[in-house]
Amino acid sequence: MAIKSSIFGRVELSGKDAARFVQQINEDKANLLAVAALARGREIAKKINKGEMFKLKPNV
Secondary structure, three states, rough: OOOOOOOOOOOOOHHHHHHHHHHHHHHOOOOOOHHHHHHHHHHHHHHHHOOOOOOOOOOO
């Protein structure tokens, strides 16, 4: 599936590409590292919105 995008337009899928995209969204498993990063990011966003301090920990 080829996807082209630019800052001036949106991506549109049709036909086989759209069907494959929907199948992939429904069936594929989430990347556990991405899920963990998202959770950390949401916690930081909550603290920022409340005006609280936070620390970024290096991934070693």
